[in-house]
Amino acid sequence: xxEMISPDLFASVPDPDGRFGPYGGKFVAETLMSALxxxxxxxxxxxxxxxxxxxxxxDLAHYVGRPSPLYEASRMSDAIGGARxxxxxxxLNHTGAHKVNNTIGQALLxxxxxxKRIIAETGAGQHGVASATVAAxxxxxxxxxxxxxxxxxxxxxxxxxxxxxxxxxxVTSGSKTLKDAMNEALRDWVTYVxxxxxxxxxxxxxxxxxxxxRDFQSVIGREARRQxxxxxxxxxxxxxxxxxxxxxxxxxxxxxxxxxxxxxxxVEAGGHGVETxxxxxxxxxxxxxxxxxNRTYLMQDQNGQIMETxxxxxxxxxxxxxxxxxWLKDIGRVNYVAANDDEALTAFHHWTRTxxxxxxxxxxxxxxxAEKLAADMTPDQxxxxxxxxxxxxxxxxxAAIEGIEV
Amino acid sequence: xxxxxxxFETLRDSGRKAVIPYIVAGDPTVASTVPMLHRLVAAGANVxxxxxxxxDPMSEGPVIQxxxxxxxxxxxxxxxxxxxxxxxxxxDQVTPIVIMGYANPVERMGYADFAAACxxxxxxxxxxxxxxxxxxxxxxxxxxKVAIDNIFLISPTTPAQRVGTITANASxxxxxxxxKGVTGxxxxxxSDVGMHLDVIRAETTLPIxxxxxxKDAESxxxxxxxxxxxxxxxxxxxxxxxxxxxxxxxxxxIEKAVTLLGSIRTGIDNM
Numbered sequence: 001x002x003e004m005i006s007p008d009l010f011a012s013v014p015d016p017d018g019r020f021g022p023y024g025g026k027f028v029a030e031t032l033m034s035a036l037x038x039x040x041x042x043x044x045x046x047x048x049x050x051x052x053x054x055x056x057x058x059d060l061a062h063y064v065g066r067p068s069p070l071y072e073a074s075r076m077s078d079a080i081g082g083a084r085x086x087x088x089x090x091x092l093n094h095t096g097a098h099k100v101n102n103t104i105g106q107a108l109l110x111x112x113x114x115x116k117r118i119i120a121e122t123g124a125g126q127h128g129v130a131s132a133t134v135a136a137x138x139x140x141x142x143x144x145x146x147x148x149x150x151x152x153x154x155x156x157x158x159x160x161x162x163x164x165x166x167x168x169x170x171v172t173s174g175s176k177t178l179k180d181a182m183n184e185a186l187r188d189w190v191t192y193v194x195x196x197x198x199x200x201x202x203x204x205x206x207x208x209x210x211x212x213x214r215d216f217q218s219v220i221g222r223e224a225r226r227q228x229x230x231x232x233x234x235x236x237x238x239x240x241x242x243x244x245x246x247x248x249x250x251x252x253x254x255x256x257x258x259x260x261x262x263x264x265x266x267v268e269a270g271g272h273g274v275e276t277x278x279x280x281x282x283x284x285x286x287x288x289x290x291x292x293x294n295r296t297y298l299m300q301d302q303n304g305q306i307m308e309t310x311x312x313x314x315x316x317x318x319x320x321x322x323x324x325x326x327w328l329k330d331i332g333r334v335n336y337v338a339a340n341d342d343e344a345l346t347a348f349h350h351w352t353r354t355x356x357x358x359x360x361x362x363x364x365x366x367x368x369x370a371e372k373l374a375a376d377m378t379p380d381q382x383x384x385x386x387x388x389x390x391x392x393x394x395x396x397x398x399a400a401i402e403g404i405e406v
Numbered sequence: 407x408x409x410x411x412x413x414f415e416t417l418r419d420s421g422r423k424a425v426i427p428y429i430v431a432g433d434p435t436v437a438s439t440v441p442m443l444h445r446l447v448a449a450g451a452n453v454x455x456x457x458x459x460x461x462d463p464m465s466e467g468p469v470i471q472x473x474x475x476x477x478x479x480x481x482x483x484x485x486x487x488x489x490x491x492x493x494x495x496x497x498d499q500v501t502p503i504v505i506m507g508y509a510n511p512v513e514r515m516g517y518a519d520f521a522a523a524c525x526x527x528x529x530x531x532x533x534x535x536x537x538x539x540x541x542x543x544x545x546x547x548x549x550x551k552v553a554i555d556n557i558f559l560i561s562p563t564t565p566a567q568r569v570g571t572i573t574a575n576a577s578x579x580x581x582x583x584x585x586k587g588v589t590g591x592x593x594x595x596x597s598d599v600g601m602h603l604d605v606i607r608a609e610t611t612l613p614i615x616x617x618x619x620x621k622d623a624e625s626x627x628x629x630x631x632x633x634x635x636x637x638x639x640x641x642x643x644x645x646x647x648x649x650x651x652x653x654x655x656x657x658x659x660i661e662k663a664v665t666l667l668g669s670i671r672t673g674i675d676n677m
Contacts, residue, residue, distance in 0.1 A: 029559065031559075173471055186464045187465070290509040298510070303485070304484065
């Protein structure tokens with residue numbers, strides 16, 4: 001690509017219209033335009049307010065448990081015999097995944113805006129749980145929209161949300177998964193826009209969401225950068241993260257984008273195989289279009305209808321991706337690859353047995369790719385994998401696939 | 407110039423209001439759409455709004471969502487919607503047709519090809535729910551080349567200072583969304599509508615039509631007294647589908663919707 005890779009370039013997005021190159025923007029119904037403008041003004045004000053930053057940092061430290069450790073997976077690294085692999089342990093956060101970094105931030109915004117009711121969409125349920133958690137803590141009413149199909153495969157998280165006091169609303173339209181949950185959340189927001197804050201769980205949606213979710217999640221990469229320097233004396237040679245909407249990946253990647261020598265790999269859900277069409281890998285096999293408020297790569301047919309996706313992991317089962325990822329793909333800064341269901345399941349077992357860390361099925365996609373990548377590298381090099389979430393929520397799914405009754 | 411401006415001028419000169427039905431192209435069947443459009447004109451429709459089915463109709467309530475789902479089950483694409491318009495034009499060269507949908511099918515076709523195809527089919531205007539003025543520039547350039555009106559939504563949450571930005575990009579008419587919410591939802595507060603229409607009229611001489619929440623002759627009349635036209639969508643589709651679910655034939659279901667539109671026409675004309 002023609003653009004120079006420099007720190008300035010990455011600090012320049014999104015532009016004032018919310019664009020990352022041709023991607024992003026605000027493709028929403030008129031009713032939401034003033035709510036988005038208000039959110040942007042509030043966020044731009046608070047993001048440079050030291051008191052707000054202090055409140056956010058304090059919550060991350062004392063409520064979430066940050067910084068999360070950077071852990072060297074020595075046994076796995078030795079077994080592979082290539083690069084050293086480090087895991088950024090987002091699974092150790094309160095609620096068990098990276099999602100809470102963002103919900104803490106957005107809940108603080110909701111509080112500052114005086115909103116008493118929050119809504120969220122969820123796929124695997126991790127973002128729903130993280131939203132229900134912050135709602136409980138702040139005494140806010142919480143409604144979580146979840147595809148009826150996902151409610152079946154993530155029953156533990158559904159119950160967790162209910163225990164936390166949230167109302168889980170099953171979405172029965174369309175493919176009954178994450179994209180439909182987001183449609184329904186947007187419909188709710190249009191209806192109750194005056195008193196409701198919509199906590200979007202990923203770096204997608206209309207501007208300013210991709211920007212503010214990225215900013216809240218970037219704590220992952222900032223910590224990893226410091227930890228890498230402290231533990232190895234240098235920056236990592238490569239970063240690996242799974243990509244559904246892409247919030248854990250952006251969170252890890254963003255503070256390193258200007259470091260030319262750090263290679264980056266975003267791992268999409270290859271489902272039954274990208275070549276079969278049954279997957280959730282828009283960056284690997286999709287085309288640009290407009291969905292859920294932003295222009296980005298999508299899985300769509302020749303008529304512009306959004307296609308149904310497939311992934312063993314509910315959290316990656318989404319036909320779009322955050323607009324910044326689309327831009328990073330086009331300018332060649334990040335390599336987007338895919339791992340299939342089978343590869344993720346193999347990695348799930350392999351890492352659980354070798355390191356005693358049970359990853360979420362989403363995360364297992366990143367680990368599957370990291371194994372291959374490390375094998376082609378040398379022991380003087382190191383990789384950081386974002387261990388975005390823990391796998392407890394997936395135990396029943398894995399058991400069902402393997403025909404085991406729990 | 408499209409058929410919209412002359413249509414509204416004629417209505418204004420005769421002191422009448424526009425009655426605008428909305429149906430989803432290809433719902434409930436592909437073959438029913440064009441005959442239903444002709445029947446709606448016979449029952450008093452002045453402008454027709456034809457929904458382009460989309461997999462993710464984010465601003466629609468359950469009634470119209472189901473309409474989109476039925477149309478997609480019939481494999482109706484944007485190209486076919488335009489074919490339906492062309493077919494309608496063989497029997498009616500006068501009634502303006504506005505197509506209403508979401509950005510992605512248009513993006514996929516490409517703006518220039520889309521505008522040309524609309525012009526060839528006999529489309530007069532376009533409403534794209536998720537293309538606010540901030541995002542519409544490149545498409546508007548193509549639409550203007552072929553004199554197709556781009557119709558924008560203004561909602562109860564649109565700040566007064568933003569109304570001018572919207573009307574500056576608009577032609578044909580302005581579509582005022584009467585309730586915060588999705589199509590077919592909510593209760594219409596006509597005094598609130600009146601207040602907003604005054605704000606819009608201060609910025610534009612374009613006709614203003616009101617939709618979302620108009621269910622019958624009564625609600626249509628309340629709004630029609632203040633606006634230049636009313637849009638009825640969910641109520642028609644609901645009438646049709648409820649009739650068919652309780653055993654009516656396709657023909658009878660459509661006729662019940664047509665009868666509802668006729669009663670709205672009569673109500674508005676006699677107010």
